[in-house]
Amino acid sequence: MKAGKEPASPEQACQSGQSGQSGQSGQSGQAGQAGQAGQAIEVQDLHKAFGDLEVLKGIDFSVGRGEVVCVIGPSGSGKSTLLRCVNLLEEPTSGTVTVAGTEVTDPDVDIDRVRRRIGMVFQSFNLFPHLTALENLTIAQRRVLRRGKEEANRVARRNLRRVGLSEKEAAYPAQLSGGQQQRVAIARALSMDPELMLFDEPTSALDPELVGDVLAVMRSLAREGMTMLVVTHEMSFAREVADRVVFMDGGVIVEQGTPDRVVGDPQHERTRTFLARVLDPAAAEVGEVPDVGPHTKRVDR
Amino acid sequence: MPLSLALSRRQRARVFRGVQYAVLLLAIAAFALVADWGTLREAFFDVDVARALFPEIITTALVNTAFYALLGFGFGLGLGLVLAMMRLSSVPPYRWLAIAYIEFFRGIPALLVFISLGFGVPLAFEVALDMNVTVMLSLGLVGAAYMAETIRAGIQAVPKGQWEAARSLGMSPGRAMVSIVMPQAFRIVLPPLTNELILLTKDSSLVYLLGLSLGQFELANFGRDALNEHKSLTPILIAGLLYLVITLPLGHLVRRLEARTAKAR
Ligand SMILES: Nc1ncnc2c1ncn2[C@@H]1O[C@H](COP(=O)(O)OP(=O)(O)OP(=O)(O)O)[C@@H](O)[C@H]1O
Numbered sequence: 001m002k003a004g005k006e007p008a009s010p011e012q013a014c015q016s017g018q019s020g021q022s023g024q025s026g027q028s029g030q031a032g033q034a035g036q037a038g039q040a041i042e043v044q045d046l047h048k049a050f051g052d053l054e055v056l057k058g059i060d061f062s063v064g065r066g067e068v069v070c071v072i073g074p075s076g077s078g079k080s081t082l083l084r085c086v087n088l089l090e091e092p093t094s095g096t097v098t099v100a101g102t103e104v105t106d107p108d109v110d111i112d113r114v115r116r117r118i119g120m121v122f123q124s125f126n127l128f129p130h131l132t133a134l135e136n137l138t139i140a141q142r143r144v145l146r147r148g149k150e151e152a153n154r155v156a157r158r159n160l161r162r163v164g165l166s167e168k169e170a171a172y173p174a175q176l177s178g179g180q181q182q183r184v185a186i187a188r189a190l191s192m193d194p195e196l197m198l199f200d201e202p203t204s205a206l207d208p209e210l211v212g213d214v215l216a217v218m219r220s221l222a223r224e225g226m227t228m229l230v231v232t233h234e235m236s237f238a239r240e241v242a243d244r245v246v247f248m249d250g251g252v253i254v255e256q257g258t259p260d261r262v263v264g265d266p267q268h269e270r271t272r273t274f275l276a277r278v279l280d281p282a283a284a285e286v287g288e289v290p291d292v293g294p295h296t297k298r299v300d301r
Numbered sequence: 302m303p304l305s306l307a308l309s310r311r312q313r314a315r316v317f318r319g320v321q322y323a324v325l326l327l328a329i330a331a332f333a334l335v336a337d338w339g340t341l342r343e344a345f346f347d348v349d350v351a352r353a354l355f356p357e358i359i360t361t362a363l364v365n366t367a368f369y370a371l372l373g374f375g376f377g378l379g380l381g382l383v384l385a386m387m388r389l390s391s392v393p394p395y396r397w398l399a400i401a402y403i404e405f406f407r408g409i410p411a412l413l414v415f416i417s418l419g420f421g422v423p424l425a426f427e428v429a430l431d432m433n434v435t436v437m438l439s440l441g442l443v444g445a446a447y448m449a450e451t452i453r454a455g456i457q458a459v460p461k462g463q464w465e466a467a468r469s470l471g472m473s474p475g476r477a478m479v480s481i482v483m484p485q486a487f488r489i490v491l492p493p494l495t496n497e498l499i500l501l502t503k504d505s506s507l508v509y510l511l512g513l514s515l516g517q518f519e520l521a522n523f524g525r526d527a528l529n530e531h532k533s534l535t536p537i538l539i540a541g542l543l544y545l546v547i548t549l550p551l552g553h554l555v556r557r558l559e560a561r562t563a564k565a566r
């Protein structure tokens with residue numbers, strides 16, 4: 001049984017990212033219809049197999065504009081694959097994915113055009129090592145959006161300031177700490193003026209003391225009303241920032257809802273088992289969610 | 302009690318090294334005594350013969366050697382790039398073609414290619430290929446096979462995340478290749494490609510087969526010609542040294558580039 005069959009409707013009112021109290025309430029009329037103007041992401045009956053290995057087994061969910069959705073779940077449950085299906089880094093086996101009214105799974109769609117509107121932040125940063133921080137932010141603006149040098153630089157500097165790295169514009173990625181690299185990567189995505197952002201465990205490859213800076217940037221993004229789909233193991237972040245938390249296991253959505261419900265009062269045994277492993281049980285009892293730090297420290301290559 | 306047992310391990314090693322030096326010195330001394338220095342000097346370093354070689358051995362032969370090598374390298378690099386792209390193509394026939402080409406030209410002697418293009422093609426098709434075109438093709442066709450594999454390996458050595466990051470920003474496959482993957486692959490393949498240039502410099506001596514006119518002589522040809530004229534090995538020795546003038550700095554460059562790549566990792 002899948003909670004995903006009754007997808008939580010995004011509340012149009014939750015732009016602030018704070019009021020996400022009623023992830024399951026009302027407006028169910030909208031759910032399930034592709035191309036709804038109000039949805040930033042709409043996923044229907046998504047299946048993905050690698051050869052014989054079925055990784056996603058029918059995912060239905062949506063993300064409303066301005067909504068912040070965190071995806072949690074054990075390793076191998078298909079979180080990254082789901083995220084990568086949204087911007088078609090992985091080709092879904094079946095099902096539809098609609099981003100801001102454009103069905104990306106339509107074979108005729110110009111995927112490059114859609115991807116411009118979707119910022120993606122990777123676990124392993126993936127900055128371009130042969131370019132400076134500033135050039136990392138300008139290259140796609142210039143080559144893809146065809147912005148002039150002046151404008152591209154202006155946008156890039158604004159976004160470097162936004163992530164607190166103005167003074168690093170001339171540095172190459174190798175000269176930056178992991179946390180700084182990840183913030184540059186976020187700024188790079190922001191420089192394309194995306195309508196929504198995807199984050200795949202953005203802090204998992206970082207030393208614990210560098211996680212905070214990156215989360216702070218993401219927090220302020222959420223506050224500014226950016227639509228965000230975040231795969232994370234940072235439960236405190238999910239609790240504080242997410243409008244909705246989606247728990248995945250074995251290629252299906254087991255349950256989803258407000259952070260207080262999913263993290264604080266999980267309905268399913270599998271969710272409870274997972275959370276017990278991720279969270280310090282003692283702290284969980286008194287309702288405190290400790291910052292668990294990077295859950296798995298490894299870099300996807 | 303045998304001597305060796307009375308010595309410590311370190312002492313024994315020292316004795317052994319001493320013996321090695323002694324043997325070497327004896328060999329050198331014996332060679333110096335036996336060798337006919339007068340004849341050797343005359344054969345390998347006849348000052349008059351050497352003087353007669355200059356400046357043409359530089360202005361014609363060395364310059365032509367470098368020119369032929371670069372000609373073959375330029376063509377081979379271009380073709381190698383195309384082959385590497387075909388090799389990585391998602392269209393299977395392109396991959397098959399590239400693999401067949403690469404395996405074929407890596408497997409046959411360069412000499413055969415020179416003969417085919419220099420004599421076979423003109424005879425069979427009754428066309429006279431321009432000398433430079435013949436050289437370019439002969440050196441380049443083989444070089445391209447090696448360079449294609451080098452470039453393919455370089456492209457594949459760029460982490461997949463780079464490609465994904467580029468595509469995620471909306472770059473087309475071509476744009477991602479040109480702006481993101483290629484520049485990084487280029488740094489990786491620069492040392493092996495320089496090595497290929499060294500090999501082509503030496504292989505350019507095969508041009509010798511083609512029956513050149515005087516102005517087209519490269520080092521090997523020039524040396525051979527002078528050998529006949531002067532009945533002396535001096536031209537060959539000098540030609541050899543002039544190859545080193547090209548290859549040694551390039552070899553040094555390769556090591557510097559490799560060290561730089563290793564550091565950047
Ligand atoms: N390109 C691929 N080819 C084959 N199998 C893959 C590929 N990508 C992912 N998988 C498999 O799909 C399953 C789900 O992978 P996915 O990366 O989506 O999990 P995840 O939930 O993100 O896990 P983690 O928390 O470890 O990142 C895993 O079993 C993985 O081995």
Ligand SMILES: [Mg+2]
Nearest residue numbers: 079080081201
């Ligand atoms: Mg993952």
